[in-house]
Amino acid sequence: MQQLSEKAEEVLESLWILTVEGDQVGCLLTDLQLEADAEQLKDLLQRAYVEIRDNRILLRPEGEAEARMAVRRHRLAERLTMDILGIEGEEGNEQACIFEHLLRQGVDTKLCTLLNHPSTCPHGNPIPPGDCCTEARRSGSPGxxxxxxxxxxxxGGIAYLAASDDKKMQKLMSMGVLPGSDILLMQKFPSYIFKVGHSQFAVDESLARQIHIRR
Amino acid sequence: MTDMSDSVSPLPKVILVGHPNVGKSVLFNALTGAYATVSNYPGTSVEVSSGNCVIGEQRYEILDTPGMYSMMPITEEERVGRQILLHEDPHVVVHVIDARNIERMLPMTLQLVEAGLPIVLVVNILDEAERLGMKLDLEQLQQRLGVPVVGAVMKRKIGLEELFAAIKDYRVCPHKVFVYRNDLEQDITAVVRLLNGEYRLSKRALGMLLIQGDEDIKQLVEQQEDSDQHNELVEVLREIRFRRRADLHLQIGMERRHIGKQMLDGVVTQTQAAQETFGEKLSGWMMNPYTGVPLLLLVVYLGLFQFVGVFGAGTLVDFLEGFLFEEYINPPVIAFAQNYLTAEWLFELIVGEYGVWTLGVRYAVALVLPIVGSFFLVFSVLEDSGYLPRLAMMLDRIFKKIGLSGRAVIPMVLGFGCDTMATLVTRTLETTRERVISTLLLALAIPCSAQLGVILGLLSSAPPALAVWTIFLLGAFLLVGVLADRLLPGEKPVFYMEIPPLRRPQLYNVAVKTLTRMKSYFFEIFPLFILASVILWAGKMTNTLDVVIAGLSPVVRAIGLPTEATTAFVFGFFRRDFGAAGLYDLQMAGVLSVTQLTVAAVTLTLFVPCVAQFLVMFKERGFRIAVAIFVFVTAFAFGSGWLLNRMLVATGLLQ
Known part of the structure; x- marks a missing residue:
C-alpha cells in the first residue's frame, strides 16, 4: 500500500491527541480546519481509518495503530530536534514537523534506540512505545x-553529561556530578533535588536534563 | 585589634579559601575575634573580610575570601577570591573543606597545591562526618598530599591550636606534582614551554587554566609575554582546545577526581550511616510544595507579621517612642533647647519640625531601629537554619518567569529588611541581566522593613486597603518582572544551589550576626537621617522646601492626594520610611480618606528608593542603569498612583 500523505498523517495525529489522549468523542471538522471533501481525508476514508458523521470526524479502530505510530514519530522527532540538535522553541517545533515524516521504514526504531527509548516528549507528553521499546524493557537492558x-x-550511576556549554559543564562538575558517581534523585518538583556523596543540590530542569543516568 | 599603622613592612598574609558553607567565616572569627558574617547559605562573604591575628610572636593579616568551587571562577564572587590568589603573596593559604564532602572538595586542594601555593588543608566539620559513619586517616592524607593537614571542628574551636602551629612553622618546600594522563601532560608541557614571564602561580597551573580558556589568565599572560611568544602560545592553545572540544572540562574534572580518589583510598572508611534524623524529615517537608507552602506561610506569619510587625513595630516602637522618648527624653531636651537655644534657626535645627533631634534621632532610634533590628534577627535565624536555599528551590519556577533564578530569592528576602543591603547582595547573582532585574525590582516593589512596619501600621485599621495594597504591589512586582524578562536581552538564568543540612541556629551566632547587621545599618543610616533633617531644615529656613513642594504638588494632586502629602514624598527620597512616617502624621491629623491613604501608600512604596539605595545602585550597576531605573520607578509609581486612584474612585471600592 502506498504511504499516507503528510497531511493525512497530521490529521491522524490530531485525532489521536484529542480522542485517545483527550476525552473527546471525535472532533469537529472545523476544529481541524478541514472540509468534508478535503484531499487528505479521502485516503483516510478509503482505508477506513476514520469515518465522518455529522461534521464530526471519528478515529476508527482500524486507524488507531497508524495514528499511534504517527504521534510516536512526531514526538521522537521533537526529542531529536530539541535535545540532540538543540533547536528550541517554535523553530524546534517546525523542524520536528519536517523530521517526523522522514522517520519511516525502521528509521524511527533506529532513532528511538539511539535516544534510548524515551518515554516522554520534551513537552512531557507520553511517547507511545514501539516494538523496540517493549523489547528493550523485556530484555531488561539498563538503559x-x-x-x-x-x-x-x-x-543510579552517572553515565555521561551532555552539557551544551562550558559554563553548565563547570557547574555540574562543581557539584561533584561526574560520570562514575552515584546519584540519588530525591525530588522532582518544583525543582530537581539530588544527592551526590553527602551533599544535596537543587537544580532546574535545564541542568537536570544534561545529566544522564544508568539505571 | 590594635592599630598597626606603625609597622613598616606589611604583615605576612594568611588567606582562607574553600567551597561555600564549609566554615571559612567561622574559622576567620576564631582567628581574628572579629565578626565576618557567617551563615548557612552559599555566598554570604560578598566582600573580602580582613582582620589581624597574633600567633606566637608574629602578627598576621587574615583574609577571608568568598566561597569558590574551583580555581576556575564561574561567578563574580569566585573571581574576587581567585583574584586574591593571583596577586597576593601569602605566607600561607588555608584551604578549608567539609570532611563529609572530602571526595568532592579534594580536587580543589590538588589545584591549589599544583599552583605552588603554600597550602594548609583544614578538614572541618569532622563531628558531622563521624555521625555519618565516616572515619578519616588524616596522617596518611598528609603524607600523600605533601602539605600539612589539620582535622577540625571549628565551631567548637577543635583543631585551632594545630592550625596555629601549622601556620607558624610553615616551611615552603617543593610541592608534589600530580601526574595526569599522558596526552594531557603533553598538552600542558607544550603550553608551559611557552610561558617565560614572572607569575605568582606555577606555570603548570596557569597552563591548565589557559587550556580551559580562562579569560583573566589569558589577559595576564598577554601582558607578561613578548608578542612573538604570545602569538605562538595563542596558536598552540587554539589547536589544543579544538582537538579537545568535545570533553575538555569533563576530562580534566575526571582526571582530578581520579587522582583524588587514589589519594583517599584507605584514608576514608565508611561504616554504617546513621538513620534519617528529624532535620532530614523537616528538610523534606520544607521542599515539598504541599507542606512547604504552608510552612512558608507559617514562617511569614510568625516571623514577619507577629515578630517584626506586632512585636517590633508595635511593642518595641511604643516603648521606645511613646514611652522612653515622649516621657523621659524629649521633655528635658526641649526644655534645654528653650532655655539655651535662643536663636530661632538653632532652635529649629535641633528640636524644630525637621530638627536633628526631633526628626533625625527620634526616627532613627525609636522608629526604625527596632523594626529593622527585629527583622535582622528573624533573617539571621532563617539564614543560620539553612531555610533560605530551600525557599530558593521552591520559588525557582516562579522566579524564572521574571527573568531570575531561585538564587535571587535571597537578596529579595533581605530586601524586606533593607533594600540597600539587598542591592549589594545582588552581586552574588551570576549574570548582569539577573543583577539588573533584581536591582530594579528591589527599587520598585520591595518595601524595606522600616517602611513595611509603618505602612502595615497605617493600613491595618482598614483591612480592605491593606488587601488592595498587597495585591497591587504583588501585581506590579510580577508585571515589571515579566516585562523585564521579555525586554532585556541575554540568556535565561540557570539555577543550581547547594542545599546544606538544616542546623539548629546557634544563639551566639544569631545574636552576633543580628548585632553586626544592625551596627552596619545604623552607621550607614544614622548619618543620612541627620543629613536629611539638616537638608530639610535648611530647605525650610530658606523656603526652598516650599518651592520643591510647590513644584511636586501638582503631581501629588493629580493622583488625588491633598497638597500636604507632598512633604511625605519629598521625605521619601531621603529615607523610604521617612515618607511612610510622614503619612502616619497626616493620618493622625485626619486629612486622608481611606482611598487617599491607599493610593499614597502604594505610590510611596513604589516610589524611588532612598538616597542610600540609590547610591549603592549607582556604585554597583553604573550611572546609566541607576538613572534609568530611577526615572522608570518614579514614572511607574506616580502612573500607578494615578491609575489606582481612578480605579478606586470609579468603583467606590474603599468608600
Missing part, C-alpha cells in the same frame, strides 16, 4: 536516561 526521567527516590 541510560536523563535525570528528568527518573522517579523520585530512584538512584
Amino acid at each position: 541510560i536516561v536523563p535525570l528528568t526521567e527518573l522517579k523520585a527516590g530512584e538512584s
Whole structure:
C-alpha cells in the first residue's frame, strides 16, 4: 500500500491527541480546519481509518495503530530536534514537523534506540512505545536516561553529561556530578533535588536534563 | 585589634579559601575575634573580610575570601577570591573543606597545591562526618598530599591550636606534582614551554587554566609575554582546545577526581550511616510544595507579621517612642533647647519640625531601629537554619518567569529588611541581566522593613486597603518582572544551589550576626537621617522646601492626594520610611480618606528608593542603569498612583 500523505498523517495525529489522549468523542471538522471533501481525508476514508458523521470526524479502530505510530514519530522527532540538535522553541517545533515524516521504514526504531527509548516528549507528553521499546524493557537492558526521567527516590550511576556549554559543564562538575558517581534523585518538583556523596543540590530542569543516568 | 599603622613592612598574609558553607567565616572569627558574617547559605562573604591575628610572636593579616568551587571562577564572587590568589603573596593559604564532602572538595586542594601555593588543608566539620559513619586517616592524607593537614571542628574551636602551629612553622618546600594522563601532560608541557614571564602561580597551573580558556589568565599572560611568544602560545592553545572540544572540562574534572580518589583510598572508611534524623524529615517537608507552602506561610506569619510587625513595630516602637522618648527624653531636651537655644534657626535645627533631634534621632532610634533590628534577627535565624536555599528551590519556577533564578530569592528576602543591603547582595547573582532585574525590582516593589512596619501600621485599621495594597504591589512586582524578562536581552538564568543540612541556629551566632547587621545599618543610616533633617531644615529656613513642594504638588494632586502629602514624598527620597512616617502624621491629623491613604501608600512604596539605595545602585550597576531605573520607578509609581486612584474612585471600592 502506498504511504499516507503528510497531511493525512497530521490529521491522524490530531485525532489521536484529542480522542485517545483527550476525552473527546471525535472532533469537529472545523476544529481541524478541514472540509468534508478535503484531499487528505479521502485516503483516510478509503482505508477506513476514520469515518465522518455529522461534521464530526471519528478515529476508527482500524486507524488507531497508524495514528499511534504517527504521534510516536512526531514526538521522537521533537526529542531529536530539541535535545540532540538543540533547536528550541517554535523553530524546534517546525523542524520536528519536517523530521517526523522522514522517520519511516525502521528509521524511527533506529532513532528511538539511539535516544534510548524515551518515554516522554520534551513537552512531557507520553511517547507511545514501539516494538523496540517493549523489547528493550523485556530484555531488561539498563538503559541510560536523563535525570528528568527518573522517579523520585530512584538512584543510579552517572553515565555521561551532555552539557551544551562550558559554563553548565563547570557547574555540574562543581557539584561533584561526574560520570562514575552515584546519584540519588530525591525530588522532582518544583525543582530537581539530588544527592551526590553527602551533599544535596537543587537544580532546574535545564541542568537536570544534561545529566544522564544508568539505571 | 590594635592599630598597626606603625609597622613598616606589611604583615605576612594568611588567606582562607574553600567551597561555600564549609566554615571559612567561622574559622576567620576564631582567628581574628572579629565578626565576618557567617551563615548557612552559599555566598554570604560578598566582600573580602580582613582582620589581624597574633600567633606566637608574629602578627598576621587574615583574609577571608568568598566561597569558590574551583580555581576556575564561574561567578563574580569566585573571581574576587581567585583574584586574591593571583596577586597576593601569602605566607600561607588555608584551604578549608567539609570532611563529609572530602571526595568532592579534594580536587580543589590538588589545584591549589599544583599552583605552588603554600597550602594548609583544614578538614572541618569532622563531628558531622563521624555521625555519618565516616572515619578519616588524616596522617596518611598528609603524607600523600605533601602539605600539612589539620582535622577540625571549628565551631567548637577543635583543631585551632594545630592550625596555629601549622601556620607558624610553615616551611615552603617543593610541592608534589600530580601526574595526569599522558596526552594531557603533553598538552600542558607544550603550553608551559611557552610561558617565560614572572607569575605568582606555577606555570603548570596557569597552563591548565589557559587550556580551559580562562579569560583573566589569558589577559595576564598577554601582558607578561613578548608578542612573538604570545602569538605562538595563542596558536598552540587554539589547536589544543579544538582537538579537545568535545570533553575538555569533563576530562580534566575526571582526571582530578581520579587522582583524588587514589589519594583517599584507605584514608576514608565508611561504616554504617546513621538513620534519617528529624532535620532530614523537616528538610523534606520544607521542599515539598504541599507542606512547604504552608510552612512558608507559617514562617511569614510568625516571623514577619507577629515578630517584626506586632512585636517590633508595635511593642518595641511604643516603648521606645511613646514611652522612653515622649516621657523621659524629649521633655528635658526641649526644655534645654528653650532655655539655651535662643536663636530661632538653632532652635529649629535641633528640636524644630525637621530638627536633628526631633526628626533625625527620634526616627532613627525609636522608629526604625527596632523594626529593622527585629527583622535582622528573624533573617539571621532563617539564614543560620539553612531555610533560605530551600525557599530558593521552591520559588525557582516562579522566579524564572521574571527573568531570575531561585538564587535571587535571597537578596529579595533581605530586601524586606533593607533594600540597600539587598542591592549589594545582588552581586552574588551570576549574570548582569539577573543583577539588573533584581536591582530594579528591589527599587520598585520591595518595601524595606522600616517602611513595611509603618505602612502595615497605617493600613491595618482598614483591612480592605491593606488587601488592595498587597495585591497591587504583588501585581506590579510580577508585571515589571515579566516585562523585564521579555525586554532585556541575554540568556535565561540557570539555577543550581547547594542545599546544606538544616542546623539548629546557634544563639551566639544569631545574636552576633543580628548585632553586626544592625551596627552596619545604623552607621550607614544614622548619618543620612541627620543629613536629611539638616537638608530639610535648611530647605525650610530658606523656603526652598516650599518651592520643591510647590513644584511636586501638582503631581501629588493629580493622583488625588491633598497638597500636604507632598512633604511625605519629598521625605521619601531621603529615607523610604521617612515618607511612610510622614503619612502616619497626616493620618493622625485626619486629612486622608481611606482611598487617599491607599493610593499614597502604594505610590510611596513604589516610589524611588532612598538616597542610600540609590547610591549603592549607582556604585554597583553604573550611572546609566541607576538613572534609568530611577526615572522608570518614579514614572511607574506616580502612573500607578494615578491609575489606582481612578480605579478606586470609579468603583467606590474603599468608600
